[in-house]
Amino acid sequence: MSTTESTSLYDALEEMSVRTLLENINQEDQKVATAVAKELIPIEALISQIVPRMEKGGRLFYIGAGTSGRLGVLDASECPPTYGVPFDWVVGIIAGGDKAIRKAVENAEDDPSQAWEDIQEFGFNEQDTVIGIAASGTTPYVIGGVKAAREAGLLTGCITCNSGSPLAAAVEYPVEVVVGPEFVTGSTRMKSGTAQKLVLNMISTTIMIKLGRVKGNKMVDMQLSNEKLVKRGTRMIMESTGQDEAEAKISLMKYGSVREAVAAFYKK
Known part of the structure; x- marks a missing residue:
């Protein structure tokens, strides 16, 4: 058996x-x-x-x-x-x-x-x-x-x-x-x-x-499908860039992902 x-x-x-x-x-x-x-x-x-x-x-x-x-x-x-x-x-x-x-x-x-x-x-x-x-x-x-x-x-x-x-x-x-x-x-x-x-x-x-879909320990490519994930993404950007919460959220919504928002910040 x-x-x-x-x-x-x-x-x-x-x-x-x-x-x-x-x-x-x-x-x-x-x-x-x-x-x-x-x-x-x-x-x-x-x-x-x-x-x-x-x-x-x-x-x-x-x-x-x-x-x-x-x-x-x-x-x-x-x-x-x-x-x-x-x-x-x-x-x-x-x-x-x-x-x-x-x-x-x-x-x-x-x-x-x-x-x-x-x-x-x-x-x-x-x-x-x-x-x-x-x-x-x-x-x-x-x-x-x-x-x-x-x-x-x-x-x-x-x-x-x-x-x-x-x-x-x-x-x-x-x-x-x-x-x-x-x-x-x-x-x-x-x-x-x-x-x-x-x-x-x-x-x-x-x-x-x-395959590069995680950076450090963060889900930098996650889909922003609800407010909880928007808040999480905002925190990730704040930690990576030093931006305040308002700036980080504006950047996140503009670029659509944590990865793109952080990359854009460091290109400035």
């Missing part, structure tokens, strides 16, 4: 108090970061292959089903507002289409040919990367997608929570974060989902930093 389907270390959950349930879930959650730490070398290897491809115009595709697919869509959707990149630099694709983000689509994950068809709707080139996300490592939609992508010459990787899975065998750069049995047996939205989210954070954040 796979690790993700193995029996929980806890039983009689319905008899536990709320406090005991919380303590036990938290105890299990603490194992996740340790499991991720064991995979830093494979994660580094994957990122090191992706960055030069994206520098040449390649894009990053995440494919997954259910929780895994939703996590990929989430990570991809946060890249444009956070780093000011085009929406198609990082693309999240979920089995069953966008409607599956909110409601499960029956049998969507069982079609091994659909993921590649979904990827082709965006077009593809040899510099693109496809990362399959599946806690079990056995999802046909994901395995079929990475196999087809690899055959087409794209770089392939995966994030899974079982060792020696068919998904890991199908890609060039597997990441296998084995977090152990879930608190509720088989509920991979818990520790497995948390592990996948942590790895996705590492991948997209590191890539964006290496």
Whole structure:
């Protein structure tokens, strides 16, 4: 039996108090970061292959089903507002289409040919990367997608929570974060989902930093989509230039980004 389907270390959950349930879930959650730490070398290897491809115009595709697919869509959707990149630099694709983000689509994950068809709707080139996300490592939609992508010459990787899975065998750069049995047996939205989210954070954040979308520790290309972000951008400009708040905000609104506003200040 796979690790993700193995029996929980806890039983009689319905008899536990709320406090005991919380303590036990938290105890299990603490194992996740340790499991991720064991995979830093494979994660580094994957990122090191992706960055030069994206520098040449390649894009990053995440494919997954259910929780895994939703996590990929989430990570991809946060890249444009956070780093000011085009929406198609990082693309999240979920089995069953966008409607599956909110409601499960029956049998969507069982079609091994659909993921590649979904990827082709965006077009593809040899510099693109496809990362399959599946806690079990056995999802046909994901395995079929990475196999087809690899055959087409794209770089392939995966994030899974079982060792020696068919998904890991199908890609060039597997990441296998084995977090152990879930608190509720088989509920991979818990520790497995948390592990996948942590790895996705590492991948997209590191890539964006290496692509020059962060300066110092600041999101200098973030989209100014609400007042909170305008205030944040204003503070960044104040720290970088010494301008007062009013001057910094005027500059930010004039140039549309922290990067451009700071660059314009130092060109004076």
